[in-house]
Amino acid sequence: MSVPTVTLNDGHTIPQLGFGVFKVDPAETTRIVTDALEVGYRHIDTAAIYGNEEGVGRAIASSGIGRDDLFVTTKLWNDKHSTADAFDAFDESLEKLGLDFVDLYLIHWPSAANDRYVEAWKALEKIRESGRARSIGVSNFLVPHLTRLLAETDIVPVVDQIELHPALQQPETTAFARERGIQIEAWGPLGQGKYPLFEEEAVTAAAQAHGKSPAQTVIRWHLQMGNILFPKSNNRTRMAENFDVFDFALTTEEVDAISALERDGRVGTHPDEVN
Ligand code: NAD
Numbered sequence: 001m002s003v004p005t006v007t008l009n010d011g012h013t014i015p016q017l018g019f020g021v022f023k024v025d026p027a028e029t030t031r032i033v034t035d036a037l038e039v040g041y042r043h044i045d046t047a048a049i050y051g052n053e054e055g056v057g058r059a060i061a062s063s064g065i066g067r068d069d070l071f072v073t074t075k076l077w078n079d080k081h082s083t084a085d086a087f088d089a090f091d092e093s094l095e096k097l098g099l100d101f102v103d104l105y106l107i108h109w110p111s112a113a114n115d116r117y118v119e120a121w122k123a124l125e126k127i128r129e130s131g132r133a134r135s136i137g138v139s140n141f142l143v144p145h146l147t148r149l150l151a152e153t154d155i156v157p158v159v160d161q162i163e164l165h166p167a168l169q170q171p172e173t174t175a176f177a178r179e180r181g182i183q184i185e186a187w188g189p190l191g192q193g194k195y196p197l198f199e200e201e202a203v204t205a206a207a208q209a210h211g212k213s214p215a216q217t218v219i220r221w222h223l224q225m226g227n228i229l230f231p232k233s234n235n236r237t238r239m240a241e242n243f244d245v246f247d248f249a250l251t252t253e254e255v256d257a258i259s260a261l262e263r264d265g266r267v268g269t270h271p272d273e274v275n
Pocket residue numbers: 019020021022023045046108139140161162186187188189190191192193215216230231232233234238239241242268
């Protein structure tokens with residue numbers, strides 16, 4: 001069964017399920033992304049700071065998959081928010097990826113202490129105008145950052161990529177973003193393996209009822225919540241498991257029981273602490 005797409009506020013579409021490469025060793029990235037593409041993933045989420053854009057690019061180049069059948073995201077790092085640095089960083093990312101354009105370019109963190117994310121966004125607006133990023137968005141932006149961006153710039157981000165999993169659903173940010181046509185991308189969708197999500201009764205009971213694994217159940221919860229996600233695994237068997245989620249659906253009760261696992265359980269860093 002094919003991966004559903006989500007239509008962004010600029011008319012482009014994005015596969016709702018992709019593959020993320022945070023902490024994927026640069027030396028192993030080509031092999032791992034090649035595995036992911038062979039499994040069927042067509043949406044890859046990387047970032048300049050991951051240091052593995054070249055490996056992603058090599059896997060894409062050797063895959064034989066048509067460029068228009070792929071969706072590639074990369075991100076601008078925090079020390080590159082000045083206009084000149086943002087342009088240079090974008091050129092460098094494109095070169096490392098070996099691509100003429102990316103599908104989505106994100107500001108990685110607001111880095112509010114540096115107070116330059118509005119300037120960075122204006123650079124991204126120009127990059128989008130040039131056609132070398134088809135869509136632009138943000139990551140780790142909370143309501144105050146989104147509010148300021150919308151007030152001071154022209155283009156509404158297509159997505160906000162934030163930490164999101166059953167223990168941390170960020171209701172305030174997701175509601176604010178969705179009301180303004182900004183789609184939510186969930187990073188750390190499996191809680192980065194840092195808390196016993198897969199042992200929660202709500203997850204194991206639903207998994208058992210559908211003959212699926214806890215990871216598949218959590219991925220299905222995200223899909224039914226309308227989140228875009230790209231779980232990461234270096235292991236091809238798990239990549240395939242995480243992709244095999246389109247032949248079942250959770251009931252409303254099962255979705256609600258998993259949503260009830262909310263406990264403000266952040267596993268990553270709070271956006272105010274990353275500069
Ligand atoms: P994740 O929630 O996808 O967790 C990955 C970990 O879950 C794996 O390392 C593995 O330990 C475990 N796992 C994966 N599949 C499993 C399975 N089937 N069964 C059991 N365990 C399994 O965490 P993530 O990689 O941090 O997040 C996904 C992607 O989000 C990243 O790769 C990256 O692209 C993006 N991300 C973005 C930001 C940001 O600041 N914008 C931050 C972190 C991650």
